[in-house]
Amino acid sequence: AQSVTQLGSHVSVSEGALVLLRCNYSSSVPPYLFWYVQYPNQGLQLLLKYTSAATLVKGINGFEAEFKKSETSFHLTKPSAHMSDAAEYFCAVSETGAGSYQLTFGKGTKLSVIP
Amino acid sequence: DAGVIQSPRHEVTEMGQEVTLRCKPISGHDYLFWYRQTMMRGLELLIYFNNNVPIDDSGMPEDRFSAKMPNASFSTLKIQPSEPRDSAVYFCATQTVGVTYFGPGTRLTVT
Numbered sequence: 414a415q416s417v418t419q420l421g422s423h424v425s426v427s428e429g430a431l432v433l434l435r436c437n438y439s440s441s442v443p444p445y446l447f448w449y450v451q452y453p454n455q456g457l458q459l460l461l462k463y464t465s466a467a468t469l470v471k472g473i474n475g476f477e478a479e480f481k482k483s484e485t486s487f488h489l490t491k492p493s494a495h496m497s498d499a500a501e502y503f504c505a506v507s508e509t510g511a512g513s514y515q516l517t518f519g520k521g522t523k524l525s526v527i528p
Numbered sequence: 529d530a531g532v533i534q535s536p537r538h539e540v541t542e543m544g545q546e547v548t549l550r551c552k553p554i555s556g557h558d559y560l561f562w563y564r565q566t567m568m569r570g571l572e573l574l575i576y577f578n579n580n581v582p583i584d585d586s587g588m589p590e591d592r593f594s595a596k597m598p599n600a601s602f603s604t605l606k607i608q609p610s611e612p613r614d615s616a617v618y619f620c621a622t623q624t625v626g627v628t629y630f631g632p633g634t635r636l637t638v639t
Binding site: 447456458459464514515518520521 | 627
């Protein structure tokens with residue numbers, strides 16, 4: 414069975430500061446890992462994905478994440494926070510199962526950016 | 529491509545009424561998922577289809593919930609009868625090459 418743990422349900426950073434959102438996963442097979450962002454009253458938008466290629470993955474809006482197998486982690490970072498980054502971020506893991514890639518989500522981390 | 533399309537975007541109904549949520553998937557995507565999002569339980573997978581065939585409905589909470597995919601362009605999630613605890617945001621999502629794309633969701637309020 415697969416699972417995701419996101420440390421910190423709420424993270425606050427100052428504008429221009431480093432953003433670090435933590436995600437740890439468990440999976441019985443090599444996983445695919447994803448970060449999604451959800452703005453208020455909107456659907457989930459794919460930020461980036463790891464699908465067993467390069468371990469450092471770059472996504473949209475300046476975000477990136479590094480897959481660390483030894484730590485079972487996939488933390489999301491951005492060097493400099495912008496006010497528009499305020500949203501909820503979800504880490505997700507998937508395993509192949511009958512050909513599908515069912516996503517299991519973490520509880521989400523709400524990011525606030527302080528001017 | 530317009531992405532995954534869901535309708536209605538908002539639905540308010542009274543307890544006991546039938547509710548039907550609709551989804552138009554991205555053309556060519558062979559998997560379709562229905563998720564539910566609540567504050568208490570987060571994002572939960574309800575059911576998914578592969579090439580219009582239901583594969584796993586173990587996440588459907590009760591017999592009051594049913595989902596269909598009559599063709600590759602359309603899917604419905606029906607709740608009959610609805611209850612206040614069904615209030616949530618329901619997302620339809622489709623998948624290709626291992627990547628899932630979400631619709632904007634339907635916010636359901638049952639009073």
